[in-house]
Amino acid sequence: xxxxxxxxxxxxxxxxxxxxxxxxxxxxxxxxxxxxxxxxxxxxxxxxxxxxxxxxxxxxxxxxxxxxxxxxxxxxxxxxxxxxxxxxxxxxxxxxxxxxxxxxxxxxxxxxxxxxxxxxxxxxxxxxxxxxxxxxxxxxxxxxxxxxxxxxxxxxxxxxxxxxxxxxxxxxxxxxxxxxxxxxxxxxxxxxxxxxxxxxxxxxxxxxxxxxxxxxxxxxxxxxxxxxxxxxxxxxxxxxxxxxxxxxxxxxxxxxxxxxxxxxxxxxxxxxxxxxxxxxxxxxxxxxxxxxxxxxxxxxxxxxxxxxxxxxxxxxxxxxxxxxxxxxxxxxxxxxxxxxxxxxxxxxxxxxxxxxxxxxxxxxxxxxxxxxxxxxxxxxxxxxxxxxxxxxxxxxxxxxxxxxxxxxxxxxxxx
Amino acid sequence: xxxxxxxxxxxxxxxxxxxxxxxxxxxxxxxxxxxxxxxxxxxxxxxxxxxxxxxxxxxxxxxxxxxxxxxxxxxxxxxxxxxxxxxxxxxxxxxxxxxxxxxxxxxxxxxxxxxxxxxxxxxxxxxxxxxxxxxxxxxxxxxxxxxxxxxxxxxxxxxxxxxxxxxxxxxxxxxxxxxxxxxxxxxxxxxxxxxxxxxxxxxxxxxxxxxxxxxxxxxxxxxxxxxxxxxxxxxxxxxxxxxxxx
Numbered sequence: 001x002x003x004x005x006x007x008x009x010x011x012x013x014x015x016x017x018x019x020x021x022x023x024x025x026x027x028x029x030x031x032x033x034x035x036x037x038x039x040x041x042x043x044x045x046x047x048x049x050x051x052x053x054x055x056x057x058x059x060x061x062x063x064x065x066x067x068x069x070x071x072x073x074x075x076x077x078x079x080x081x082x083x084x085x086x087x088x089x090x091x092x093x094x095x096x097x098x099x100x101x102x103x104x105x106x107x108x109x110x111x112x113x114x115x116x117x118x119x120x121x122x123x124x125x126x127x128x129x130x131x132x133x134x135x136x137x138x139x140x141x142x143x144x145x146x147x148x149x150x151x152x153x154x155x156x157x158x159x160x161x162x163x164x165x166x167x168x169x170x171x172x173x174x175x176x177x178x179x180x181x182x183x184x185x186x187x188x189x190x191x192x193x194x195x196x197x198x199x200x201x202x203x204x205x206x207x208x209x210x211x212x213x214x215x216x217x218x219x220x221x222x223x224x225x226x227x228x229x230x231x232x233x234x235x236x237x238x239x240x241x242x243x244x245x246x247x248x249x250x251x252x253x254x255x256x257x258x259x260x261x262x263x264x265x266x267x268x269x270x271x272x273x274x275x276x277x278x279x280x281x282x283x284x285x286x287x288x289x290x291x292x293x294x295x296x297x298x299x300x301x302x303x304x305x306x307x308x309x310x311x312x313x314x315x316x317x318x319x320x321x322x323x324x325x326x327x328x329x330x331x332x333x334x335x336x337x338x339x340x341x342x343x344x345x346x347x348x349x350x351x352x353x354x355x356x357x358x359x360x361x362x363x364x365x366x367x368x369x370x371x372x373x374x375x376x377x378x379x380x381x382x383x384x385x386x387x388x389x390x391x392x393x394x395x396x397x398x399x400x401x402x403x404x405x406x407x408x409x410x411x412x413x414x415x
Numbered sequence: 416x417x418x419x420x421x422x423x424x425x426x427x428x429x430x431x432x433x434x435x436x437x438x439x440x441x442x443x444x445x446x447x448x449x450x451x452x453x454x455x456x457x458x459x460x461x462x463x464x465x466x467x468x469x470x471x472x473x474x475x476x477x478x479x480x481x482x483x484x485x486x487x488x489x490x491x492x493x494x495x496x497x498x499x500x501x502x503x504x505x506x507x508x509x510x511x512x513x514x515x516x517x518x519x520x521x522x523x524x525x526x527x528x529x530x531x532x533x534x535x536x537x538x539x540x541x542x543x544x545x546x547x548x549x550x551x552x553x554x555x556x557x558x559x560x561x562x563x564x565x566x567x568x569x570x571x572x573x574x575x576x577x578x579x580x581x582x583x584x585x586x587x588x589x590x591x592x593x594x595x596x597x598x599x600x601x602x603x604x605x606x607x608x609x610x611x612x613x614x615x616x617x618x619x620x621x622x623x624x625x626x627x628x629x630x631x632x633x634x635x636x637x638x639x640x641x642x643x644x645x646x647x648x649x650x651x652x653x654x655x656x657x658x659x660x661x
Contacts, residue, residue, distance in 0.1 A: 072520075107630050116467075116632040175630055177525065178599060180573025185602040185630065216600070218573060 004317060008324035012332075018297055023333035025289035026392060029282050030337025030384045035344045036282075038374035040275050042348070043366045044268055045375060046197075050367035051264060053136030054198040056257040057227035059240050061085065061096075064251045066224065073103045073122065075179040078222035079252060085226055086130075088246055094230070094239075097130040098223040100213050104176030106206070107185075112170040119164070123154070123174060123206045125213030134229040137194055137207075144168035144192030150211045154188040157205030158195040159360070166190050174206075178217040186216050198367045199359055228254075267365040283391060290333075290392050294326055295399035302403055306411025315404050322400045323393050330392025334385045341381065348374030440550030443564050444582070446589040448544060450618060452482045455649045459490075463637040464531045473529050477640075484654040485538070494529060500659045501538055508535075509659045516659065531636040532605065532628040536576055544568060547575050558583045558592045577604065590619045603629045610637070615645045 012019050052058055063077040079085065082098040089096040106121040128147040132138035147153055154174075156166055166172070168190055175185045188208060196202040214221065230239050236256045244254045258265060298305070308318060356370030406414070438446075455478070462473045473494060479485040483503045489495060496511030506519040517523075524536040548568035556565050563583040570578045579597035584590070590612065596605040611623035622643060627635040652658045 072523075105630070110632075118631060173630070175598070175604070177576075178573065181576055182570065182573055182578045183576055183596075183598045183604055184578075184600060185598040185604070186600070218599075 004321045004324055007321050008328055011321075011325050012328045015297065018293060019329055019332065022290055022293040022329045022392075023336055025293070026330060026333025026388050027336035027340055029285065030334055030388050031340035031344055032282050033279050033384050034338070034341030034381060035348065035374070036275065036279060037380045038345045038348055038377060039353070039372050040271070041377055041380075042352075042373045042375045043368055046373065047264070047268070047367040050198040051261050052257050054196050054201045055367070056260045057134050058230035058234070058236060059228040059243065059254055059256050060260060061226040061228065061243070061247065061252050061254050062224070064253050067253070067255065073101055073224070075100070075102060075177070075217060075219065075222075075224065078179070078219065078224050079226060079250075080220075080222045081250075082221070082223045082226055085247065085250075085252075089226075089228065089243065092242075092246065094228055094243065095133045096226050096228045097127050097134040098210060098226050099127070099131070100125040100210055100217065100219060100224050102176055102213070102217065102224070104174050106164075107173035107175060108164060109171070109173065112172075113165050121174070121206055122204065123176075123208055123213070125208050125210040127210050134227050137196065140194040140196050141192055142195045144190070146192055147207065147209045149209050151191075151209060152186065152188050152212055153191040153208065155192045155194055155205070155207040156190055157202040158193050159199070159202045160205055161190070161193050163203075166193075168193060176217070179219050179222070182218075184216050186212075195369075197369045199369045200363065200367060202369060264365065264367070271365065283387065287391050287395050290326070290329065291395040291398065293329075294322070294396045295402075297325075298322060298399045298403045302406070302411050302414040305403055306406075306408050306414065309408050309411065318404065319397070319400045323396045326396030327389055327393040330389035333392065334388030337388060338381050338385055341384070345374050345376065348372075349376065438564075440552040440564075440566050441545050443552070443566060443584055443589070444548070444550050444568065445545050447582070447584045447591050448482075450589045453479065454646045455480050456643065456645050457647055457649065458640040458643040460638065460640040462529065462531055462533075463639070464529065464634075465636070466530070466631070466634040471530065473531075478649055478653055480649060480654060486654055486659075489529075498659055499528070499535070499538065500654060500656070502654060506535055506538065507656065507659060516656065532626045532631075532634055533636055533638075544580075547572050548580065553581075555586070556583060561588075561590075561592055562586045563592055585619075588619045590621070605629060611639075613643060615643075618645075620645070 061079065063079060066074065066077040069077060078100075079098075086096045086098060101122060101124050103120065103122045105118050108115075108117045108119075110116045126147070128149055142158060144155075147155060154172065161167070170190045171187055172190065173185055173187050175183065178184045194202075194205060194207075196205055210223070213219070228243065230236060236258065240254045240256045247254065305318060309315070352371040352373035354371050355368075358364075359366075359368065359370060403411075457476075457478050459476050460474065462475065464471045464473070472491065473489055474491045475487050475489045477485065477487045483501070485501045487499045489497045496509075498507075498509040500507045500509070506524065508517045508519060509515070510517070519535050525534055527533065528535055528538075547570060549571050551567045551569070553565040553567050556563055563585055566582050566584065568580040568582065577596040578599040579601065581595040581597070582591050583593040585592060590609065592609050594607045595603055596607075597603055606627050606629055608625045609621040609623070610625055611621070612619045613622045614620075620643060622640045624638045625635055626638065650658075
């Protein structure tokens with residue numbers, strides 16, 4: 001065995017260029033694997049964070065019938081005593097905030113916007129004091145100021161503002177339906193613009209103070225949802241159950257962010273499946289490269305192989321020698337791949353890749369506005385290393401088998 | 416003292432006939448509502464929709480029974496076969512291409528009908544406005560040569576779409592020549608104006624109406640009814656769901 005290892009090692013050093021080229025193919029495949037895995041894992045982690053910080057919170061309390069009618073944003077399926085519930089939650093150490101979400105027509109007038117127009121939109125009425133304790137909008141203001149309770153004002157997402165041509169100081173009119181179904185119109189001044197990292201939110205965000213909305217919509221203190229923030233390490237399903245117990249008898253339901261973002265999670269799962277296919281293809285390409293190189297290496301040395309066989313070396317040992325040689329290439333290539341992967345990932349983790357040009361007008365499911373950043377995943381690197389070595393070893397089997405099918409005189413005469 | 420009593424008596428004597436015959440706001444609105452209800456009706460018509468993109472004409476056939484049931488079937492090329500059925504409590508849409516029947520509810524009711532200034536919801540709701548609104552008689556005005564009562568109706572329930580309506584009702588015929596619809600905070604939303612009427616045995620019926628959405632600029636919808644027939648026999652099944660999908 002020691003002889004076979006030493007033979008394989010000598011062969012590796014004898015054909016340096018071949019060894020390096022083949023190892024380079026493996027290294028490239030592994031680097032791509034580490035890079036893509038890191039980028040997608042990073043995108044998923046950041047998407048979940050942006051979902052919870054800007055879209056769903058950790059959990060949400062809703063009227064029992066609200067969720068199934070959520071697309072119509074019914075104001076009558078509301079929570080009538082939000083302050084008492086929030087107080088109960090805060091007594092139990094849970095941060096919570098109330099919101100009213102309603103839809104209507106946004107009317108833009110020519111005085112501010114250059115031409116008249118209207119579009120369907122949704123307003124989220126927030127508690128300007130409490131909302132930032134649950135959601136992450138506190139750091140997203142890029143222009144103007146935040147809302148103050150009771151004012152006729154609105155905050156816009158930066159992409160939304162850009163799309164409609166709005167600036168701080170402009171006025172918009174929002175025509176909607178109050179609680180019960182009556183028409184109401186409100187004139188709201190744009191007081192600030194937020195750059196929300198969640199593109200789905202940034203593309204359509206309109207926020208106004210909840211006290212103003214309450215008055216216009218005749219809500220009598222009722223709200224459509226109470227959002228809850230839980231610590232990152234919290235057991236969300238257990239916490240949801242605990243909150244549900246606190247609300248017993250109020251005809252309310254608590255939904256975890258996973259339950260609300262079920263569409264996103266299904267999409268992420270599908271993307272993971274697609275990504276595995278891409279990574280598999282990368283490995284196939286690397287494997288074909290290794291196999292081809294090994295085939296050439298073996299055919300180059302058929303006379304040498306014939307000589308070894310004529311001297312009495314068994315086919316098994318010859319096959320083993322070539323496979324050890326291939327494993328050696330695999331080890332060198334995988335080690336190089338890990339180093340290259342780490343270097344590439346350094347850039348990805350610290351700088352990231354800006355896909356803003358693509359994500360601005362396209363929804364790819366991820367809750368990322370522009371920059372894809374990577375994460376460190378040692379498990380993936382270890383796995384990639386072993387897969388690299390194993391595949392390189394296995395693909396040497398076939399060309400060796402083919403060469404060993406030739407008889408010894410044919411091997412010795414081979415040119 | 417005697418003189419004062421005499422003056423009061425004289426005024427009462429002079430004004431008594433007019434005071435006795437004066438109608439309250441509620442009575443005027445009730446009479447106007449009753450004017451618009453027919454046992455049955457049938458008409459062909461067209462809807463001319465004007466907005467900043469141009470003018471579009473949709474034609475239709477319509478049938479109605481009482482104040483609660485109506486059926487519109489569009490006959491113009493783009494929407495041929497589409498039907499809107501209003502029953503006592505519901506509104507249904509039928510799309511022939513998809514052979515799909517849709518019950519309109521919630522926000523769907525707020526959508527504009529074929530891009531016009533009329534929402535599907537404008538077609539729903541009972542004609543009995545007196546029970547849903549407090550009526551105040553503001554005075555009298557002349558609209559297009561017709562002496563009208565001017566009334567402000569303020570909703571006493573939240574479930575009506577228009578919390579305030581200002582209406583101009585003909586003093587003689589009780590036809591509402593003009594109406595303005597306001598939001599709760601008093602913003603003018605829509606305006607309806609009758610452009611042409613036809614006389615059916617002493618009852619005036621609007622055959623051309625202009626509706627404009629005041630929240631949008633340069634838009635208006637003109638509804639024209641041709642061949643209007645009143646109180647004619649109509650098949651009992653006309654307003655059923657089964658009939659809708661045929």
